[in-house]
Amino acid sequence: MTSESLDAAQVAARAQFDRQSERYGRSHILHDVTDVERALAHVPGPAPNGGDRALDVATGAGHTGLLLAARGFATTLADLAPGMLAEAGRAAAERGLTVDLAEHAAETLPYENGRFALVSCRVAGHHFSRPGRFVAEAARVLRPGGHLLLIDGTVPDGEPEAAEWIHLVEKWRDPSHGRFLSPGEWRSLLAEAGLHSVHERVEAMKQPDLEWYFTTANTPDPNRHEVRRLLREVPPAAQRVFQPGEQDGRVIWWWQRLTLVAVKQRGDTGIGTGGPEQETRS
Ligand SMILES: C[S@@+](CC[C@H](N)C(=O)[O-])C[C@H]1O[C@@H](n2cnc3c(N)ncnc32)[C@H](O)[C@@H]1O
Secondary structure, three states, X not given: OOHHHOOHHHHHHHHHHHHHXXXXXXXXXXHOOHHHHHHHOOXXXXXXXXXXXXXXXXXXXXHHHHHHHHHOOEEEEEEOOHHHHHHHHHHHHHOOOOOEEEEOOOOOOOOOOOOEEEEEEEOOHHHOOOHHHHHHHHHHHEEEEEEEEEEEEEOOOOOHHXXXXXXXXXXXXXXXXXXXXXXXXXXXHHHHOOEEEEEEEEXXXXXXXXXXXXXXXXXOHHHHHHHHHHHHOOOHHHXXXXXXXXXXXXXXXXXXXXXXXXXXXXXXXXXXXXXXXXXXXX
């Protein structure tokens, strides 16, 4: 994959995550895949013959995709940052798991229609330049009845002031951040792509320490200064939604994390009637 085939947001994400790939291994909070395990309760397990394929898009250090491989899916770990794929490949070898590694962007999936039983994407959609294009591509490469498992930071629908604040914080911390989409925005993209949401959960997830947050992104000093300024000037809506504050001498806040599981409609099964099962935790 050459830089010429990537847009500016993808080039920025690739550079950022290549630089930071070593920080995404076991010590990273993403190593805890309890959220994925919970979501998989809403996805049929792979067929025992090992024939069901899964694609983990924007795999990072492979935390999600390796769980799928361990569950018996024939799994492809894909990312646009070669440094991240190298980390993921090392982690697979350490765990004795066989996976395919693929270097490509989320917005252009180089696979034939209907190849996968499951497409997953965790904590990456907010970097995508065209999330709608990613969802459409995921729908295309899923077989009828196949599932999309999406987990990402989110902002509540109807909270523009809070959304603006968290976007500024994230953008100063890591300029390759794009946007957190609200549950309603994701739902519209799924519906446009012919995917029917069967499970939706929003929960609060702790940002554990401002210093850790900066270190994992290698945030330059002037940008840290801007984030600290935003933390001194939190608008009321952002205070209510993200609850920034101090805990044990650390600056923390509570991200909103969205989990969505959606199924590709078969056309004749009646899937598509009724709404998703919804949960909200905070
Ligand atoms: C926070 S990490 C992902 C974590 C991982 N999914 C997990 O479950 O631990 C974000 C990843 O998204 C990748 N990424 C960002 N934009 C991308 C894009 N447009 N296409 C593919 N990968 C992308 C980055 O290279 C990075 O590895």
